[in-house]
Amino acid sequence: MNELDSLLRAAGRMMLDYQSPKVFSKGHHADFVTEADMASQRFLIERLSPLLPEAHFFAEEQEENKMAPGWNWVIDPIDGTTNFIRGYRPSSISVGLVKDGVGMLGIVLDPFAGELFSAVKGGGAFRNGEPIHVADIPLENALVAFGTAPYY
Numbered sequence: 001m002n003e004l005d006s007l008l009r010a011a012g013r014m015m016l017d018y019q020s021p022k023v024f025s026k027g028h029h030a031d032f033v034t035e036a037d038m039a040s041q042r043f044l045i046e047r048l049s050p051l052l053p054e055a056h057f058f059a060e061e062q063e064e065n066k067m068a069p070g071w072n073w074v075i076d077p078i079d080g081t082t083n084f085i086r087g088y089r090p091s092s093i094s095v096g097l098v099k100d101g102v103g104m105l106g107i108v109l110d111p112f113a114g115e116l117f118s119a120v121k122g123g124g125a126f127r128n129g130e131p132i133h134v135a136d137i138p139l140e141n142a143l144v145a146f147g148t149a150p151y152y
Contacts, residue, residue, distance in 0.1 A: 004095070004107050005116055005129075007047050011040050011093050012111030015078060021085070034085060037061050040077035040093060048073050048095070055097070072098045079108075089113075 018036035041061045048055070055071035073095065078084050080091030089112040096106045107118040117132075119125040125132050135142065 001105075001107075001118060001120070003051065004105075005118070007044070008093055008095065008107055008109040008116060009111075010047075011043050011077070012109045014043060015040050015084075015093065016111050033061055034078070034081060036084065037078045037081055041075060044075050044077060044093075044095065045073075048075075052097075058098075067098065067101065069100060074098055 015036050018034065018039070021034035021036040038061055041059050045057055045059065048057075052071055052073070055073050056068040057075065058065050058067055058072050059075040059077070061077060074097070076094040078091055079094045083089070084091040090110075091112075093109045093111065094106070095108075097104045103121060105118070105120045107116065109116045115127055116129075117125065117127050
């Protein structure tokens with residue numbers, strides 16, 4: 001997990017280096033990609049490949065995404081691209097590892113806050129290496145929120 005932590009933090013530094021990235025439309029309403037997305041994805045694929053050579057890639061900015069049998073890295077090189085374009089901080093880099101359709105690990109970096117969230121199936125969840133857990137508050141006393149997207 002330490003290697004993934006370092007890898008995502010390096011991708012996060014790269015992401016933050018793009019102060020005013022070139023923006024391209026993906027051809028759908030409010031669906032954009034930036035040069036930072038593409039650079040982050042290339043970096044992640046190059047660095048993840050040797051960690052698990054038999055794994056395939058399901059990456060947001062990749063053409064023809066299909067989950068293959070066996071291991072698949074799932075990559076969103078900048079989750080929240082519209083926020084990123086507008087200089088609004090809530091955006092992250094998200095990477096998951098799936099085996100035969102079952103999530104095995106996930107790691108999400110908020111490069112603005114320096115927070116890295118990780119989880120391994122059956123091994124708990126962590127924020128910057130420290131264990132985290134859900135609140136012990138019953139649902140009827142909890143705050144529940146949801147989001148929407150501008151996509152059709």
